[in-house]
Amino acid sequence: MIMFRNYKQKQKANNLLETQKKEIQATLLELKSTQSQLIQSAKMASLGELTAGIAHEIQNPLNFVNNFSEVNKELAEELKSELTSGNLQSATEIANDMQANSEKINHHGKRADAIVKGMLQHSRTSTGAKEPADINALCDEYLRLSYHGIRAKDNSFNATINTDFDSSIGKVNVIPQEIGRVLLNLYNNAFYAINEKQKQNIGVYEPSVTVSTKKMNSAIEINVKDNGTGIPQKVLDKIFQPFFTTKPTGQGTGLGLSLSYDIVKAHDGEIKVETKEGEGTAFIISLPFTA
């Protein structure tokens, strides 16, 4: 009788556990889906920030395409009249100019094309494959996008940008759009930090962001340094935590650095921070050659 009761109780407990397990599994599944939705929405948010920069970046090459093709149309007219009057030498000169111009048209067309492709890659959900990428070009491309993005939103914003790229680093195997996303986050943070410091109006201040790359023994280093507000010691441990942000509500998702950390880790790399409150911050990413 006692045994039977024990058995019944055990069975009851088991049933309860089973139900709870199912509930937890369902919750876990829901959490996972929420998490991936949040990551996607953070990506889309940074895409929104990018759009203004992209619009500016595309406008310039498009202007060149329009201008050089208009010039070529005029030159074709001139060429015809030179040919009619038998002026072969100046006809040849005009033809040379036209050839050079069509190369310019092609170059700027490709430039706009690369920007659009980069934008599409940025918004893709699935992760791309690793490929040998020119890290210096990647650093430069996203630096321009980030800078112009901020300038488009706030045209009083200005900063000195220094680049010091080590040309010996060559190509490194990475997922370019993922590393691009990391760079974009670091640049946006750097520009935000110098802008905040400028708002404090503390005498003479020359806001600057310096991006450098360096070849090390078995890795390359990317250093993004600003002379902005710096990170207070008390929040330094939290900066890579998801949803941690010091920005006012609605201005930061708190996912930028956490995503960046995950991306760098997935590349077997490291992300370090050196900062002093009031003086500035440097983020140093190292990526192994074998990544």
Place this chain on the structure above:
Amino acid sequence: MKILVVDDENDVKVLFEQRFRREIRNGEMEFMFAFSGEDALAYLQKHNHEAVLILSDINMPGMSGLELLQRIKASYNDPSPHVIMVSAYGDQENYNHAMKHGANAFVTKPVDFVSLKEKLKSLV
């Protein structure tokens, strides 16, 4: 007439040389190029009073066109060269800022070269 064009896009040089090829050929205009605000100031310091007209982009890394305008108007005033500002954002704010600091004209990107030519000729 010597014109200093300031823009961070290098191909602006080829474009201007082609767009103004007639004026350049018959000696009516001469173009100089600087690829940043800093370069432009260095050029002006070296060739004082040579450029009678400066055509500068606003949105450039480093020294912006508006800062360049202020520096030019502050340090060259006898006579100060004409300055035309060019901006991709033809917004009121940039326009007001440029005009307040003594810009002689404001041109919106993409540049309409026909009207720019008229503007250049009317200014000098």
